[in-house]
Amino acid sequence: xxxxxxxxxxxxxxxxxxxxxxxxxxxxxxxxxxxxxxxxxxxxxxxxxxxxxxxxxxxxxxxxxxxxxxxxxxxxxxxxxxxxxxxxxxxxxxxxxxxxxxxxxxxxxxxxxxxxxxxxxxxxxxxxxxxxxxxxxxxxxxxxxxxxxxxxxxxxxxxxxxxxxxxxxxxxxxxxxxxxxxxxxxxxxxxxxxxxxxxxxxxxxxxxxxxxxxxxxxxxxxxx
Numbered sequence: 001x002x003x004x005x006x007x008x009x010x011x012x013x014x015x016x017x018x019x020x021x022x023x024x025x026x027x028x029x030x031x032x033x034x035x036x037x038x039x040x041x042x043x044x045x046x047x048x049x050x051x052x053x054x055x056x057x058x059x060x061x062x063x064x065x066x067x068x069x070x071x072x073x074x075x076x077x078x079x080x081x082x083x084x085x086x087x088x089x090x091x092x093x094x095x096x097x098x099x100x101x102x103x104x105x106x107x108x109x110x111x112x113x114x115x116x117x118x119x120x121x122x123x124x125x126x127x128x129x130x131x132x133x134x135x136x137x138x139x140x141x142x143x144x145x146x147x148x149x150x151x152x153x154x155x156x157x158x159x160x161x162x163x164x165x166x167x168x169x170x171x172x173x174x175x176x177x178x179x180x181x182x183x184x185x186x187x188x189x190x191x192x193x194x195x196x197x198x199x200x201x202x203x204x205x206x207x208x209x210x211x212x213x214x215x216x217x218x219x220x221x222x223x224x
Contacts, residue, residue, distance in 0.1 A: 003027045007037040008052040020106045034058025053080040061094050068095035075116040128163050131207045131224045162220035171217040
């Protein structure tokens with residue numbers, strides 16, 4: 001059971017979000033501002049924070065900054081009536097993981113929370129599980145039904161990145177920068193070569209595939 005902390009100075013919003021989250025099976029705690037949220041976190045285990053920006057005493061930006069400066073990587077979904085790009089940029093700069101605007105679409109919020117919790121699990125355990133397939137970041141291996149494939153580092157990191165965000169499209173330049181580094185002299189064609197190797201290596205796996213998106217890049221697709 002995941003524990004979610006809802007931080008908002010509006011009582012009705014707290015009640016609404018609590019009802020939505022509890023109906024989805026989450027245990028919910030609430031706080032009326034950043035200072036109150038820190039007190040709750042001192043007493044309770046929290047897996048994710050749904051955080052309003054504009055609050056008295058300590059706003060969402062300051063709360064997030066304090067957590068990140070103390071090396072706390074708790075997933076944060078920032079919620080605000082502010083829709084300007086500059087407001088979103090500020091949220092990401094201080095360390096939020098995702099951003100959603102008011103009025104809140106409760107279904108979208110639940111999807112975003114589910115994705116954040118899944119990524120947090122991947123980050124903490126350093127493993128991805130898809131059916132019988134297990135990607136182990138520490139050993140650079142892909143295991144399925146007792147068969148262990150130890151991959152070259154770049155191939156593994158490329159596959160791990162794609163499967164960490166199934167369905168998300170990554171451009172060749174994005175993948176090049178993240179896996180090989182922005183300063184690398186290697187051309188983006190290297191990504192295409194590595195994708196080809198991964199496809200051939202795992203072509204018999206029914207659990208996932210790597211698909212090309214014409215004119216854009218690549219994405220991983222979970223089949224189960």
